[in-house]
Amino acid sequence: MKSLDKERRKLEVAGFSGQTLDQAMELLKRTNASILTEILVKMVTKQEKTPSMALHEMETKTRELEAKLGLSSKEPS
Numbered sequence: 001m002k003s004l005d006k007e008r009r010k011l012e013v014a015g016f017s018g019q020t021l022d023q024a025m026e027l028l029k030r031t032n033a034s035i036l037t038e039i040l041v042k043m044v045t046k047q048e049k050t051p052s053m054a055l056h057e058m059e060t061k062t063r064e065l066e067a068k069l070g071l072s073s074k075e076p077s
Contacts, residue, residue: 004028007034011051015051020051023055023059024051027055027059
């Protein structure tokens with residue numbers, strides 16, 4: 001749980017807030033991949049994307065990867 005709090009703080013510092021922050025945290029919980037925090041933060045800070053743009057792109061890429069691997073997504077596409 002402390003790990004998720006730490007990841008949440010990193011996202012908040014990068015500018016994630018409100019619904020976008022909640023959705024990013026859900027994606028982290030669903031995938032159990034803490035590297036997503038680093039990727040999202042870099043997308044915002046280095047690539048100058050908005051938090052919502054970064055999240056949308058990451059969700060799309062995650063769904064594509066899950067489909068390629070034959071993993072079922074818990075949310076409908």
